[in-house]
Amino acid sequence: MFNKLEEEMDKSIPDIVVGRLPMYLRSLQRMQQEGRLITSSQELGERLGISAAQIRKDLSLFGEFGKQGTGYNINYLIEQLAKILNIDREWPVVVVGAGDIGSAVARYRGFTNRGFRVVMLFDSNPSKINTQVGPFIVQDSTRMEGVIRQSDIKVAMIAVPAENAQEVANLLVQAGIKAILNYAPININVPPEIYVQDIDPSLHLQRMTYYLD
């Protein structure tokens, strides 16, 4: 592992492992809040319902973070995971759609210390434009492209109705957005270099009812 080039390592990380890192980080931050200093793959595994071996294997893909028998230094591992996930900074985020979900997300305080800060909220509805939602004045989405490009924002959340989501996604991509969290219950098509994650509660619920009688 020691002489492996960073670029080479990066290429070898399966996306499913990348998806687990934020869960590890969230659990470690929770331990930190509890005043804890050291943890183990066993304890982390028990909290997350993942095997200790899996956690050790995942982390070993990125380097050496703990020593056999002494466990992980929580603060250090948090710092390293934050670097790996590129959240050793704060990403400004735009929210498009000032309905129930968009407004709730714009006001959400859970992004603090997790790498993100909502900085703008847009809507196309004249009755919403220029109204106050939490700390934001809702901006006219027809001006979105220029404003986002000027501010060099890379991360956006789409919280508009399904019918409008693709059009909004196209505008965001043109404005230079690279990562989209999509709350609209529809698949959006974007160029391959743009990342999309879907939050559709029905999808998550259906994934569970499959297993229910």
Add this chain to the structure above:
Amino acid sequence: MFNKLEEEMDKSIPDIVVGRLPMYLRSLQRMQQEGRLITSSQELGERLGISAAQIRKDLSLFGEFGKQGTGYNINYLIEQLAKILNIDREWPVVVVGAGDIGSAVARYRGFTNRGFRVVMLFDSNPSKINTQVGPFIVQDSTRMEGVIRQSDIKVAMIAVPAENAQEVANLLVQAGIKAILNYAPININVPPEIYVQDIDPSLHLQRMTYYLD
């Protein structure tokens, strides 16, 4: 595939395949809304950014849904996927937490035709109990366990602060809940027979920033 017992088939389905079925269903329902009757694994794949071969392979685990060259009958495939996902019925759902997110989810109209209907909204805050949120009167969460058990509800959403999420989860499990959609930004521990899916926008965002410069 023909002589395989249903039970045997069920056991052999990887969870990652199960996770893709709701996406297939959502895309097919969209096509249905567009008035379409027939589709192909190619078209579905293009809409979803998944290979046609993957879709054919996934669906073949559950049976024969289309013929080589003639494609899939959209209505029939929707019906079959709904059966497989156990949403050929409507699951009543409770929401716990009447804050921004909980209220938005309780009012969300996107569950219609997707197998779910929010029927109750609970909160522990005296200033929220008995207030109106959309079509709901917020109920006192101290009475939750009895009410849920009596109504034989199996699906719940947790939208309370991280500090309260585990306690709420414990109560829900005691009340007979089998599937939990967790909006609280914390891992909740439940018995192995209970299903949990997390919706934490920070987790989803971090999964994307990993790939950004």
